[in-house]
Amino acid sequence: MGGGPKARAVRHAGRAGIEVSTGAEQDTGTKRQEAGGGSVAFVAVGSNLGDSSKIVIDVFRRLAELSQSPLLKSSLWQTAPVDCPPNSPPFVNAVAGLVTRAGETPDSLLAKLQALEKEFGRQPKKVLNEPRSLDLDLIAFGTEVRAMPQLTLPHPRAHQRRFVLQPLSEIAPDLVLPGQSKTVAELLSKVPEDICMRRLVERP
Ligand code: AMP
Secondary structure, eight states, rough: OOOOSSOOOSSBTTTTOOOEEEEEHHHTOOOOOOEEEEEEEEEEEEESSSSSSHHHHHHHHHTTTTTTSOOEEEEEEEEOOOOOOTTTEEEEEEEEEEEEEEOOOOHHHHHHHHHHHHHTTTOOSTTTTTOOSOOOEEEEETTEEEEETTTESSSSTGGGHHHHHHHHHOTTTOOOOOOSSHHHHHHHHSOOTTOOOOEEEEOO
């Protein structure tokens, strides 16, 4: 995947005091947005099987353990399934923002997210995008850019998906994802409406 980190930087990734440095390290291509020694990472949370709202709230608690500062939590949104088998139930979607602990890498964080998916009952996939109790996608990890099947950063479809951008805009409206030129808020204003989308729980 092409494109290095954008010179335009994020000043505030959210209300809980995550401040991402805007200094020269980005312009020189260092692929980390330092924040108290860690990287700012955003995780999209989705569920459309089981007690999805409870699952998302419980997962927020677990993600908070991975963060060295208070977790940024979006609202919980009900959304229409996208690219899913017919008659798939609606999703509960949310996004969390965290500052990774010392030594965390994109791969180690992804491994923890995948372990959480299993812990919350995610079954091995039989049908593409079938209903699942928990789906965790790593949307961004600092300014990391990579395109590997096991981990693509930023997530390749995040900038096109209302179910990611809407919650992400609540916690990081000014974020410019690596490879993009528009902020999350600007991207959100361009994506198609989801008439089924509604807020279920305001920022828990
Ligand atoms: P999914 O069906 O969305 O859970 O797809 C998971 C697969 O996508 C796993 O094999 C991951 O290794 C891979 N993957 C690639 N990039 C990412 C990413 N940014 N976040 C989560 N999974 C990813």
